[in-house]
Amino acid sequence: xxxxxxxxxxxxxxxxxxxxxxxxxVEVRDPGVLRGVTVRRLRNEVVGERFGEPRRHGKWLIAPMxxxxxLVWHFGMTGALVCACADEPPDPHxxxxxxxxxxxxxRYRDQRKLQGVQLAGNEAAVGHILADLGPDALAVSGExxxxxxxxxxxxxxxxxMDQSALAGLGNLLxxxxxxxxxxxxxxxxxxxxxxxxxxxxxxxxxxxxxxxxAARVPPRRSWLxxxxxxxxxxxxxxxxxxxxxxxxxxxxxWCPRCQSRPPGADRDVHPGKGG
DNA sequence: CGCCCGTCCTGTCCGC
DNA sequence: TGCGGACAGGACGGGC
Numbered sequence: 044x045x046x047x048x049x050x051x052x053x054x055x056x057x058x059x060x061x062x063x064x065x066x067x068x069v070e071v072r073d074p075g076v077l078r079g080v081t082v083r084r085l086r087n088e089v090v091g092e093r094f095g096e097p098r099r100h101g102k103w104l105i106a107p108m109x110x111x112x113x114l115v116w117h118f119g120m121t122g123a124l125v126c127a128c129a130d131e132p133p134d135p136h137x138x139x140x141x142x143x144x145x146x147x148x149x150r151y152r153d154q155r156k157l158q159g160v161q162l163a164g165n166e167a168a169v170g171h172i173l174a175d176l177g178p179d180a181l182a183v184s185g186e187x188x189x190x191x192x193x194x195x196x197x198x199x200x201x202x203x204m205d206q207s208a209l210a211g212l213g214n215l216l217x218x219x220x221x222x223x224x225x226x227x228x229x230x231x232x233x234x235x236x237x238x239x240x241x242x243x244x245x246x247x248x249x250x251x252x253x254x255x256x257a258a259r260v261p262p263r264r265s266w267l268x269x270x271x272x273x274x275x276x277x278x279x280x281x282x283x284x285x286x287x288x289x290x291x292x293x294x295x296x297w298c299p300r301c302q303s304r305p306p307g308a309d310r311d312v313h314p315g316k317g318g
Numbered sequence: 319c320g321c322c323c324g325t326c327c328t329g330t331c332c333g334c
Numbered sequence: 335t336g337c338g339g340a341c342a343g344g345a346c347g348g349g350c
Contacts, residue, residue, distance in 0.1 A: 046343065075327080102344080120344050121328080136328090155327045157344060197320055206345080215343050260343075268343090291321075294341085325346085332340085 045102060045118035047180055047211030047251065052258030053116070053124040054099045057106055060126035061094040061141070061149050066108075068142040076138040076151065076159035085162055088112045089141070101176050101210025105169055112162055113169050119157030125150050180211035181251055188244045192232040199235065199243075200228035200290045212247075214293045215260045215268050220246045222267040222278075227302040228288075228295050271296060 045053070069089050071082045092108035099105065104124070106114040116124065121136075129146045139151040139160060151160060163169045178187060191209060195202045202208050203217040212220070221228050223246035226239055235243070254260045262269045267285075270276045276285040278298035285296045 049343085117344085119327085120342065122344095153327095154329070155342090155344095157327060195320090201321080204344095213343050271343090292323075293343085320350105322350085323348090325348105326344105328342100330341085332338105334337090 045120070045122055046213035046216050046254075046260065047099075047102060048216075048254035048257065049123075049259050050099050050102050050104055050118060050211075051181075051255050053104055053118070054097050055258070056124050056126050057094070057097045057104065057149065060147060061106070061143060062096065063093065064143040064145060064147075065093045066090055066141050067144050068140075070140040070142070071138070072133070072140065073138040073156070075156050076153060078159045078161045080160075080162040085139075085160075088162060089114070100173055100179050101206055102213070103173060103176070103210075105173075107166070111165050113164075113166065115161040115163055115169060115172055116151065117158035117160075119153060119155055119159075121155045122151065122153035122158060125152055175207050176210040177206065177208045178210065180209050180247060181255075183209065185241065185244045188247075189237075189240050192235060192240060192243075195232050197232060198229045198290060199226060199232040200295060202232040204291065204293070211251075214295070215271075216250060216254065218271075218296055219250050219260060219267050222297060222302060223250060225302050227299075228290060228297050267296060267298075 066089050069086045071077065071085065074082050077085065089108065089112065092110055092112065095107040095109055097104060097106045102117060104116040127148050127150055129142055129148050134152055136152045136154045137150045138153050141149040161172060163172060177191065192202060195208055200217055200221060203212050204214065220243060224242040226243055260268050265279050267279060270279060276296060277283060278285055278301055280301050281298065283298055283300045286299050288295050
């Protein structure tokens with residue numbers, strides 16, 4: 044699930060539930076989500092600490108604590124951060140539970156455990172963890188966006204999903220943005236026209252703004268995302284049948300009519316004519 | 319470098 | 335009803 048908008052929601056949860064609160068207990072219900080940190084060290088370094096203001100970069104959530112250690116979360120496909128009262132029964136997928144000094148709890152819930160939580164000793168260590176990420180998708184300017192697409196070979200869908208190029212977009216957002224901009228996912232990123240790049244950047248900003256408000260990519264019927272799970276998915280704009288293909292192993296949906304091919308690429312649409 | 323694949327995990331759904 | 339396999343909104347490392 045979690046792409047930039049979801050993680051932005053988790054940041055909000057952490058900020059409103061944990062901001063300024065002291066951690067009174069750390070319960071690791073499944074150490075399988077700890078990355079590069081032991082249960083013992085996590086408890087030693089975090090119990091007694093107070094949360095500062097959390098921030099987000101791409102799909103990463105960064106939670107500094109007042110004495111220097113920093114919790115660094117990634118949510119994989121199924122992770123979430125939820126705020127609960129201490130007397131609420133735990134969910135079977137609650138992997139790490141932080142009890143706060145007001146008897147509420149921050150719970151890291153994750154079915155698949157594809158990612159997890161790290162503990163950085165200081166900000167320099169955080170920088171190391173996030174070193175390979177591109178600029179955050181919410182912060183990137185039109186010019187930077189153009190440069191970043193120009194700097195990559197390959198299909199625009201792969202570039203949008205590449206966290207080292209641009210941080211925050213996942214499979215759903217990428218499809219949604221490409222559809223909104225009318226750009227086919229297999230177009231070469233560096234061969235897009237200036238107008239197409241502007242369309243993409245505008246679509247990205249709008250899709251992100253709506254999604255952040257909803258803390259998820261909203262599954263509206265008027266969005267491509269709202270049609271993904273249909274047995275016969277159709278374009279919300281023209282109701283034509285959507286095409287489906289894998290990009291980097293991820294299912295990709297697009298509308299061949301609304302997401303036009305580059306000039307000349309429809310040359311082989313009628314095989315047998317050309318030779 | 320770009321791209322494909324397997325792998326890390328768990329749960330669900332589909333076909334036999 | 336049971337079981338194997340594919341697949342799910344992510345990321346990483348290896349190999350071509």
